[in-house]
Amino acid sequence: MNAIMPKLSRRVFVVTAAAAGGGFALGFHVPGALRTAHASAKGPEVTAWVVIEPDDTVTIRVARSEMGQGTLTGLCQLVAEELECDWSKVKAEFASTNENIKRKRVWGTMATGGSRGIRDSQTYVRQAGAAAREMLVAAAAARWKVAASECEAQKSLVMHKPSGPTLRYGELAGDAAKLEPPKSVKLKDPKDWKVAGKAVPRLDIPDKVMGRPVFAIDTRLPNMAYAAVKHCPVFGGKAGSVDEAAIKDMKGVLKVVHLGNAVAVVADSYWRAKQAVEKLPVTWAETEKNAKVSSASIREFLKSGLGAENIPLARNDGDAKAELAKAAKIIEAEYEAPFQNHAPMEPQNCTASVTADRVDIWVPTQNSEASAAAAASASGIPLDKIEVHKTMLGGGFGRRGAFQEPVREAVLIAKAAGRPVQLIWSREEDMQHGRYRPVSMSRQRAALAADGLPVAWTFRLSGHSIMASVRPDSIKNGVDLHFLAGLYDGTYAVPNFELSYAMRNTHVPVGFWRAVNSNQNAFYRECFVDELAHAAGQDPYQYRRKMLQHEKGRRDLAVLDAAAKKAEWEKPPAAGVHRGIAVYASYGSYAAGVVEIAMDGGEVKLRRVVIALDSGHVASPDGVVAQIEGSVVWALSATLFGEITIRDGRVEQSNFHDYPMLRLDRMPVVEAVLVPSGGFWGGAGEPAVPPVAPALVNAVFAATGRRIRSLPLTRHGLVKA
C-alpha cells in the first residue's frame, strides 16, 4: 500500500500506530504526514525531489500543499512517470520549508492556490524525475563500464540491453547521487504515460480513513497548552481594556495574551481556554464609521458604482455606447452576489513552539513560505531558524495562503506563554473573521442585431477588490483585471463590447475563495446571456454556440458541446424536469455545465449536474473527477444558501446553522466529462465551479419564468435552508 505511513521523525514524540490501533496515543504525537525532508527519508538524495532507499523505496518530495485536491498524488505520478520507478514503492513527503529557504528554493514556490499546484510545477517536477532516471542509468553504465545509451530504466531497474544484467535503483542510488544532474532532459510525450494520466489510488487516503493524526490540529507536543481567541467583532477594531481578574480563578487557565485586534486565553485544555475567553470581559475599541456598516449600506455603496462616470475601461471593442444609443430595444439587468466564507471543516489553527533561537510551527497552510515569514516577523527570529511542519489541510479553498493571522497569533501566544501552544479558532471565530469572497454587483446592457445576437454590450461591475489590499501593484491605470476574471478575456464574439469596474472597497476583509471572482462573473454573464437568448427567441445552448464560432472560442465551444451532449440537451427533458446551461473558462481551463432541476411545491429540487472540463492534460483523472464533484457541491452550497451579511459592522452568521451547507440528502447526480484536448496545462480544482450557479439559475428560469438576479436562492423562497 502506498500509504504515507507515519514514521518516527527526528523530533520523535510519538508512534502514531498506537492511535491507529485502537489504543491511546502515547501522550504526544505529531501528524504523520508532516515528516519533513531533513527529518525523514534517509537514503541518498538523487535529486532534491527523489530519495531512494537501499530497499528501492522511492520517496518523492512534494512542495505544494495537500488540502484534499489530490495534488500530492498527482505530482508524485508525474515524477514517478519520468523516473520509471515501480509505483508500488512510492511514498510522498513534504519538502522542508526551512531547507527550501536555505537551499535557494530548490523546490521552487511552495504556494498552493489558483489551481496551480500541478500546472505550474509539472515541467520542473517531471524534469527532476527524468534527471534522476538518467543519473541512475549513468551510475549503472559506469558500474558495467558500458555506454549509457545501451542501458534502459524500467520499473525501478536498470538493464544493460545487449547482455541482460540488471541493477536495482536501490543499489544504484548512492552512486547516482554523486553525479552531476544532466543539464537538459527530454520529457515523455503524455500519450506514452503509464502512471501519470491514470487513475491510481490516492496516497493520502488510508491514513485519513484510519483517523491517524495527519492534521495540524492533531499535533500534541510535550508540555503543550491550548489557546482560544476572540477578535474584535467589528472589523478594523482593537481590544481596549480587558478584565483579566474575571477569569483568573477558572480551572486550568494559565494566561491572557493581548494580540492587538484580539485577545487569547491560554489554558491546559482547549475547552477550558474556550470557556474562559468567552467569559473574559473585553471592551472593544472600534470606529464609529465601521460600526455603522450594514449589508444595506454596502449595497447602496456598490450601487453608486454602477452608474459612476469616468471609470477606466478594461475592454473596449468597437463603440458599444454609440451602438446602444442607436438601438431600438435595449435589454438591461442588474445582478448581485453576496460575501461568502470559506468555512473549511478544519478551523483555523496553528501550534507553535518558540525558543530563544528557533520557532517550529504546525499549521494547515497553502503557503508554507508565507507561514514561515509570518512566524519570523511575529517572533523576531530569523527566517532560517523557522521550520514549518507541513500537515494535511482540512480544506483550504483559498483561506490559508495569503492570510496567515493564525500563525502570527500562535507564535505571539506561545512566546508569551513560554511553552508550546496550540491555538484553535472556534467555528464562530472562523465564520466571523474570514477573508470573504467579495461582495459585488453588475449592470449589463445589450442590443441585439437582426440575427438575435448581441451587437453591442456594456458590462459594468462594482465591488470590493481583493488586489487593492493584497497586491496593489497589479492594478494598472486603475483597472483591476483580477476582479474581471473571465470577462476581460472572455471569448464571446461581440463587435461592440465595453467592460469597466468601479472599485468599491468596504471595511470587510476579502480574499481568495475557491474560483474567486469567476464565481460572480460567470453568474452575471451567463445568466444575462440566457436573458439575451430568451429575448431573441433562441435556444440558450445554440445561442452560445453561435457566439463561439471563431478560433479563440473553439475550446469553450467544445466543452459546451460535450456537456450538452452528455445531458442530451437536444432532446426535450422529461416532464417536470427543467434545465439550464452555462460555459466559463477559468484557471487556464474550460468548463461547461448543465443543471437539471424539478420544482416541488415552489422549491427547487436538484436532480443532475453535468460538467465538461478541458484542462489540457490530466495528471490524475480520478482526482480531476473528484475535484469536479467537489466543485459542484461548493457552488451549490453558495447558490442555494451561502450568504455572509453585515450588521453593526460585524458578520451576522456564526456557525453552520446560519451559514448552511449542502448535505447528502440534496446531493444531485454529478456527471463529469473529461475532454482534455492536450497541448496546455489548465487547472482542475476551481474551473468547474463557475458554470454551476448560472446553469442552476437558468434552470430556475426555465422552470418558473422568474429571473433570479441575486443569490442565494433562499432569498427568493426557492430553497428552504
Place this chain on the structure above:
Amino acid sequence: MAQLNVNGRVVDVDVEPDTPLLWALRDNLGLTGTKYGCGIAQCGACTVHIDGAAMRSCAVTVKDAAGKKVTTIEGLAPDGRLHKVQQAWIEAQVPQCGYCQTGMIMAVAALLESKPKPSDADIDAAITNICRCGTYARVRKAIHRAAQA
C-alpha cells in the same frame, strides 16, 4: 475527575463533568481522530459511538458518557485492521481533505449496524454530516459498497 470507557479501556480524565466528550477524547486522551468542526452538533465531524449509537461528541458531556461504552475511530476495527466501511472508503476513494471523514465513517458504521442494507432514503435521513469538500456522491456509493461487503 470522571471515568470513561473508551475503546474497551476504562480511563480517568481530569475534566469538569460538563466538558463535552469531544474535548476529553482529543485533549485528555490524545484520540485526535475525532474532529472538532462546529461544537454545536451541526456538522458530525465529532461523531463517535456511544453504546453502539452514533452520537455527536461535542454535544455529549463527559458526565453523560460515563458508564457507557464509547467507541472512537481509533477503536472501530481492532488491531489496526480496517472496518468494512473504511475498506469501502478506500475502494471508492471517498476522502478529499479527509477532515470530516472519520465522523462520516462512524455515522455510516452505526447506520449499517442498525440497517445492513440501507436505501438511498435511509442514507439521506441518517447521514447528515457536512463535508465541505463535497464528497457526498462517493459517500453514497461507498455506503452501498460496504453494505454488500
